Amino acid sequence: MPAHARATARDLFQWLSYLQYPALLVALGYGAKAGWSLAMAGTDSGATVYDDFNYVLLYAGIGIGLSSLQDPTRTQNDVSRRVWQDPRKGRWMLVLLSFYTLTSMVAGLVGAYLADTTVVNQLSLGLVAFGLGMVGLLKTAIEMREHHRLDKPVASSSGGSQA
16 A cells, blocks of 8 residues: 655645635625625715725735745746746836835835724725735745746856865
């Protein structure tokens, strides 16, 4: 009888990263609910819409954070592989992700500090949660770029410096 292969920690984290999809679906559901509430503008749904936007940010942040558990040595699709193999596209993707991360974190922290109402405070904290998820995604993106770049230097086998 063949021995069963034990799951490694990397395998466990890869499996847990798939929980990003239910979290992102919940965020999408709250986004649709907020959109529906806005479309029905005749009703007093202001507080409900803001609550829904907050949940969109929270669940999207959780989902994006869970995506950082994926194995950075593998790409999810052909588009992702092409981006991370190309040094210029990879650099631009990292700049874009860094911008989104920093913007959401700063806007959330400043908004929470300056908030006069509970609604603004809650939305600001949702932005912080989203930004924290983006930090994890940025870390994984950096690792993916390192693993998949086609222009990375080939390691020298000499092991020492030459005089």
